[in-house]
Amino acid sequence: MTRGILIAGNNSPLLTALAIEAAKRVDHFAAALIPDGSDRLLSVSSAEALNWNPGSPIAAKTLVMAAENRLGQINETILVCAPPASCKEEGRLNYSEIESFVQDQIKGWFFLIKEIIEGFRARKTGVLSLALSHANNKKDLLAPSGLASFQALAQGLLTLAPSEPFQTLGFTPPETGDDAGFAAFIFKVMEEDNKKNNGRWHKFGRLTFFGR
Numbered sequence: 001m002t003r004g005i006l007i008a009g010n011n012s013p014l015l016t017a018l019a020i021e022a023a024k025r026v027d028h029f030a031a032a033l034i035p036d037g038s039d040r041l042l043s044v045s046s047a048e049a050l051n052w053n054p055g056s057p058i059a060a061k062t063l064v065m066a067a068e069n070r071l072g073q074i075n076e077t078i079l080v081c082a083p084p085a086s087c088k089e090e091g092r093l094n095y096s097e098i099e100s101f102v103q104d105q106i107k108g109w110f111f112l113i114k115e116i117i118e119g120f121r122a123r124k125t126g127v128l129s130l131a132l133s134h135a136n137n138k139k140d141l142l143a144p145s146g147l148a149s150f151q152a153l154a155q156g157l158l159t160l161a162p163s164e165p166f167q168t169l170g171f172t173p174p175e176t177g178d179d180a181g182f183a184a185f186i187f188k189v190m191e192e193d194n195k196k197n198n199g200r201w202h203k204f205g206r207l208t209f210f211g212r
Contacts, residue, residue: 004071009080054108082133161199
């Protein structure tokens with residue numbers, strides 16, 4: 001059976017590292033990036049790039065359907081939260097910037113996760129991995145707020161994980177920026193298929209990774 005992997009989230013070094021790891025395991029996988037106003041693309045040739053408008057619930061459903069059409073089915077989903085920093089003080093943010101951030105970096109996760117969970121529940125199998133990255137700028141108001149919202153959402157999903165027919169895994173980043181190592185660690189934990197890993201946060205560190 002083909003292994004269907006969907007990676008979605010912010011265009012970031014961690015997401016790129018995860019895409020490189022995915023390419024080592026499957027011939028092709030699906031990837032969807034939260035638009036960030038740039039023309040940067042995911043430069044991994046085996047990635048099936050999918051469009052995603054995070055602020056739209058219809059777009060979330062369309063994204064999942066498109067991934068299933070490309071992959072046959074989705075077996076594993078890795079969501080990467082690395083919100084971009086606005087590098088502006090609160091008083092310098094305009095309303096449209098705030099609204100856009102809330103739509104894409106907060107509401108968008110709820111819409112997409114709802115669609116993913118419905119598919120996993122229907123098939124009674126799947127792996128939902130939720131990966132945190134460090135906020136880009138601690139003085140920025142928006143990025144840490146988006147990260148905190150995602151973390152709270154992830155914690156709620158992890159708490160409910162034992163009652164679900166699929167696995168939910170949480171991942172917290174290393175203190176240093178070892179994105180390649182972190183990505184390898186995420187796949188390693190996913191591939192262990194260990195029930196004890198379900199519903200837990202997994203913190204990456206060199207001792208954690210190599211000593212497991």
